Amino acid sequence: MVEKIITLENVSLVEFLGPDNQNIRQLAAAFPGSKIISRGNEIKIQGQMPVIARINEILSSLIEHYHQYGAITDRNVSEYIAAADDEQQERIIATVSPADVIVFGAKGGVIKAKTPNQQKLVDTVMKHDLTFALGPAGTGKTYVSVALAVRALKNKEVKKIIISRPVVEAGESLGFLPGDMKEKVDPYLRPIYDALEDMIPAEKLKFYQENKIIEIAPLAYMRGRTLNNAFVLLDEAQNTTPSQLKMFLTRMGPTAKVMVNGDRSQIDLPTKQKSGLLQALDILRDVRGIGFVEMTAEDVVRHRLVKEIVYAYDRYDVQTQRDQATRPTRDLYRPHPDSRPESDFPTNGSTSLPVNREQQL
Structure with missing residues (x-):
């Protein structure tokens, strides 16, 4: 981790840092992998060198803005952060084939x-x-x-x-x-x-x-x-x-x-x-x-187990379909367990319904 200290000269700390250092807090939130500390008229930046360079560029732009307009707002901070992001993208474009990038x-x-x-x-x-x-x-x-x-x-x-x-x-x-x-x-x-x-x-x-x-x-x-x-x-x-x-x-x-x-x-x-x-x-x-x-499943880009899970479910679905296709036809027409046995019906060739003996009594 690298450290850099920026000294603020001829700057009103209240106007530049904002109430309760909100401008610095906003800048720090945009770079969560780094640390920005404000003490007196010094701003200490800790982090990786490329990130420190970007933060330094933003702070330099904010200092120029302050000397020109006499104040810094949270909107100014947002605009300079966005501008730095655009410049960073342009630098990356120069090193990456545009055809490969969405x-x-x-x-x-x-x-x-x-x-x-x-x-x-x-x-x-x-x-x-x-x-x-x-x-x-x-x-x-x-x-x-x-x-x-x-x-x-x-x-x-x-x-x-x-x-x-x-x-x-x-x-x-x-x-x-x-x-x-x-x-x-x-x-x-x-x-x-x-x-x-x-x-x-x-x-x-x-x-x-x-x-x-x-x-x-x-x-x-x-x-x-x-x-x-x-x-x-x-x-x-x-x-x-x-x-x-x-x-x-x-x-x-x-x-x-x-x-x-x-x-x-x-x-x-x-x-x-x-x-x-x-x-x-x-x-x-x-x-x-x-x-x-x-x-x-070959296109799965999450955890390697996600691909295996998709394959497993696919195999299960295929096997289930095969089982249903090969199930004997008679299995599809099994009588309901509550249905009456055939012995309750007449066997003398008559088509009449079984007698309700309770009604006969």
Whole structure:
């Protein structure tokens, strides 16, 4: 760990550091792997050399801003942090092949396809306005899709991102949830927020959401809208009903890019309810202009055991189908254990019903 000390000269500490050092606290929060300590007119930075260099650049910019305007606000701090992130991304671009990169993360990391099918998904989305991405858990469907949406927004290919999910509980009832509508549905949309936070700095993401540039909403909110000039993602589509998915697909405007993600093996709808995704695959399979990408267990990028779990469940499903197919027909027509034995019925060729002896008495 490296340490650097910056001395503030001709600066009002109250104006520069903010009330209760909030400006320094905000800067420290943007670099959680480092340590920033303010004592008197000195600011001590501890961390890895590349991070210290970025913090030093931001502090130098803030000092220049203070001498020019006489004050520093939390908004100024956010803007200079975001500017430093953009410069860092430009430096990374110079050392990484652009063809391999989907987007650069909030901390400067490279987000790219990790498997052949993930790359196929990236290529298919580039060529089609509507793409279905199918596959088991852990194959990166959601993460890659969000990265493609962020890239389209950064490249000004679209003006907004709209991401939706059906609000369906996974096999359990959570009962009444307190709070307003946003607080009720946010837990269902948490994976989307996690992906976005990896790719967009916190302050910029907050700005996008407040100005409706990035919109995350339950599927029910899509009815009646025309989704135009936007990158639109429907996640967990296996939990839509046929009418819901048809409603969503018919929202597509002339300049929209739409993705539909789903996992056939994790349908959480009531037993008798048909999945809208399965129906849509049957109906739309031969429609020209729609892309389909099938992910497999080979594309799992989570813990290595996730891949083995997917394989195990696949083997179980195949064996169950074989057992059902080879079960003797007579097993399907076994009499109910409460049914009457044949000896209770006449054997003299008569078709009359058994006598109710209680009525005879």
